[in-house]
Amino acid sequence: MSQQKNNPLLEQFRKGYKQPVQDQPGAPGLQEKLDPQPLDDVTADGKPYKAANKLEGKAALITGGDSGIGRAIALLYALEGADLTLTYLPQEEKEIKDVEARINAKTGGKLKVVTIAADVRKESVCQEVVKKHLEAHGRLDVLVLNHGTQESNTELPTLPTEQWHNTFDTNLHSFFYFCKAALPNMGPGGSIIFNASINFAVGHPELIDYTATKGAMIGLARALSNQVAGDGIRVNAVAPGPIWTPLIPATMTKESKESFGQSVPMGRAGQPIEVATSFVFLASADSSYISGQVFHVNGGVVIN
Numbered sequence: 002m003s004q005q006k007n008n009p010l011l012e013q014f015r016k017g018y019k020q021p022v023q024d025q026p027g028a029p030g031l032q033e034k035l036d037p038q039p040l041d042d043v044t045a046d047g048k049p050y051k052a053a054n055k056l057e058g059k060a061a062l063i064t065g066g067d068s069g070i071g072r073a074i075a076l077l078y079a080l081e082g083a084d085l086t087l088t089y090l091p092q093e094e095k096e097i098k099d100v101e102a103r104i105n106a107k108t109g110g111k112l113k114v115v116t117i118a119a120d121v122r123k124e125s126v127c128q129e130v131v132k133k134h135l136e137a138h139g140r141l142d143v144l145v146l147n148h149g150t151q152e153s154n155t156e157l158p159t160l161p162t163e164q165w166h167n168t169f170d171t172n173l174h175s176f177f178y179f180c181k182a183a184l185p186n187m188g189p190g191g192s193i194i195f196n197a198s199i200n201f202a203v204g205h206p207e208l209i210d211y212t213a214t215k216g217a218m219i220g221l222a223r224a225l226s227n228q229v230a231g232d233g234i235r236v237n238a239v240a241p242g243p244i245w246t247p248l249i250p251a252t253m254t255k256e257s258k259e260s261f262g263q264s265v266p267m268g269r270a271g272q273p274i275e276v277a278t279s280f281v282f283l284a285s286a287d288s289s290y291i292s293g294q295v296f297h298v299n300g301g302v303v304i305n
């Protein structure tokens with residue numbers, strides 16, 4: 002504990018640490034505006050992430066790779082040797098350039114990294130992303146559906162119906178479109194990983210539509226895993242608790258921002274790297290006997 006207090010890098014891992022409350026004008030938020038910056042390649046012992054070529058020779062498609070959890074997944078996958086396709090929204094152009102530059106700096110530019118601006122609410126866009134990925138890499142081993150959006154609402158009768166549809170189009174229907182386009186191009190050893198949320202289990206009262214999409218995607222992961230297990234393809238989900246990313250200042254209520262991360266047993270928000278390590282495990286052969294499961298990366302909340 003005293004070691005943590007003397008190391009500014011480790012401060013965000015300390016129980017009781019609270020990121021200062023800050024605002025961004027709606028989703029998607031921007032990582033460059035976050036203070037402090039989230040940790041995406043430093044582990045809780047203050048050391049750089051240690052890679053072991055776990056994804057060498059693989060090609061991964063990661064949605065929302067510009068910031069937050071997706072950025073950390075992209076960095077760790079690159080360190081583990083995977084070629085990448087990263088999607089982002091047009092307004093996140095500078096963010097994705099930062100990610101690309103960091104990957105090239107860390108890997109000596111030896112990996113193929115393709116970036117695609119794509120609003121994935123339309124099926125044709127998801128099909129195009131998969132097509133471009135295959136044209137660039139010639140194979141698809143890992144599909145990480147990480148993108149997502151949320152907007153707060155405290156009284157269901159005032160929840161705009163357009164918001165309900167938008168949340169489902171973004172967080173759920175696109176998952177179906179991506180899986181449909183990707184599966185015929187995946188084979189034995191393939192891994193599909195969804196970024197869900199702890200809210201599917203605890204039912205966030207300010208995020209009703211978001212919570213519903215996260216529950217539905219877990220049902221999708223379980224059913225699909227049973228359908229494709231015989232083809233050697235695994236489907237799993239990760240359900241993060243409160244994680245310090247641009248989504249938080251951009252979408253939470255003032256009250257939720259003030260208490261962010263404090264209610265979980267570890268008493269702090271998690272860092273993107275603490276979620277991304279599960280995505281490495283689920284993508285690699287280390288998890289070859291695991292499918293249809295949900296990993297709870299949430300600071301100690303017990304989910305049965």
Ligand SMILES: NC(=O)c1ccc[n+]([C@@H]2O[C@H](COP(=O)([O-])OP(=O)(O)OC[C@H]3O[C@@H](n4cnc5c(N)ncnc54)[C@H](O)[C@@H]3O)[C@@H](O)[C@H]2O)c1
Binds near residue numbers: 064065068071122
């Ligand atoms: N931060 C948390 O506390 C937390 C907790 C549980 C789950 N999650 C999930 O983690 C995932 C990543 O979020 P994050 O917290 O890293 O925030 P983030 O804002 O950094 O990432 C969200 C990403 O979603 C993408 N996106 C949003 N709408 C899109 C659209 N219409 N088309 C294409 N891409 C779109 C954006 O490019 C953005 O990069 C989300 O699915 C989120 O629900 C986050």
